[in-house]
Amino acid sequence: MELKKELKILFGIVVVFLAVFFLPIESPVFNTAVVATFDLAKWYAQEHVILCLLPAFLIAGVISVFVSQASVIKYFGAKAKRWVAYTVAAVSGTILAVCSCTILPLFSSIHKRGAGLGPAVAFLYSGPAINILAIILTARILGVELGVARFVGAVVFSVVIGLIMAFIYRKEEKVKAAEQLNFPDVPETRPLWQTSLHFFTLVLILVFANWGKPAEGDTTSFWFYLWSYKWYITGLFGLVLVYSMIYILKLKSWQVLLGAVATGLSAIFIGNPLISVVVAIAAVSSIALMDKSEDGENKEWILSSWGFAKQIMPLLAIGVVIAGFLLGSTHDDTTIAGVIPNTWIAWAVGGNSVLSNFLASIVGAFMYFATLTEVPIIQGLLASGMGKGPALALLLAGPSLSLPNMLVIRGVLGTQKTAVYVVIVVVLSTCAGLIFGAL
DSSP states (O other): OOOHHHHHHHHHHHHHHHHHOOTTTHHHHHHHHHHHHHHHHHHIIIIIIIIIIIIHHHHHHHHHHTTHHHHHHHHHTTTOOOOHHHHHHHHHHHHOOOOOOTTTHHHHHHHHTOOOHHHHHHHHHHHHOOOOOHHHHHHHHHHHOOOOOHHHHHHHHHHHHHHHHHTTTHHHHHHHHHHHTTOOOOOOOOOOHHHHHHHHHHHHHHHHOOOOOOOOOOOOOOHHHHHHHHHHHHHHHHHHHHHIOOOOOOOOOOHHHHHHHHHHHHHHTTTHHHHHHHHHHHHHHHHHTTTOOOOOOHHHHHHHHHHHHHHHHHHHHHHHHHHHHHHHHTTTTTTOOOSHHHHHHHHHHHOHHHHHHHHHHHHHHHHHOOTTTHHHHHHHHHTTEEEBHHHHHHHHHTTOOHHHHHHHHHHHHOOOHHHHHHHHHHHHHHHHHHHHHOO
């Protein structure tokens, strides 16, 4: 046994040595891929960690601590009617409008609280996939047919994928359901309206802080006005959060106001990333150091949020680095190729064959798409010869999956369930692309 351990160490050393020894630093493709890796990582840190993941971790902490296990089981577990559980899971996507990474702490939280595998997976898929803003943008830029197909496909997929997962692992779910039926109905520790106010305030801050810019030239629509005033709306809900922390969570007012001031300063210096990050860290620290109430729920909330951050952030970081190196960095107006050239992808997904739809689903599954960025990317691929069937396949697989997303799901569900989930998404996306391309 000791020899086997030492051989593993030796093998690791040899692999690292050979990788460094043969590092192709003279290759333009390699150097471009390295630049793409750092570009994607930098953009992800600037655009997603503070505005997306931090609120998501805090929301997951609220679910884990303030929402009782009985409540989660009531809507997602064995005690829930199946149509209620899957409807709630599917509808949640239109409310959250999050990316494949932001949904992860929320999914992990409801799964740990006792949600059935089927509804939890439906929620996991629907969060990024049934994004009403992305669907509207798809219809406006890529055509009404593609927008409608994406919406119908995403809604149907969220339910079908959940049902398939529940069926495959029905024995495990049957045991879990039997245990849940014996759970006593524990009353909530605070009025439902208070928990709901705190929860939905955080959700709305997450939604409006990440509200995407409408299509170029759109200056009169309702979505444009929401985007124009997004920070005012976010600030308004920030004030509601301050009220919730002081009067519902009973935190000391001076500590809450200190965090609010630090957050306000971060907004003022938003044009200077370094200053805004420093101030944001101060705001987060002020939340973490707040006095805890006698019942200990506030302390549990912060510790639970921190637990999700520890579990998810390292895996996301690894996934972003790998995705950037292999598939490049594509965001806003920036496109930097990875080791796999974009021209190869455009060539591979032309037409409407089984292979082109399958490859589009695979590329979408592993590539990272921020919310709304998949639309201009696919617009460029369509211009390069991509078929409409593969375009739909990529739209259905891409936003809901990514390599960072898979690594985190594996930590929650295990390798086998994660692999089954990914295969189901890829197969269904391929089939949907084939059908749509043939119509």
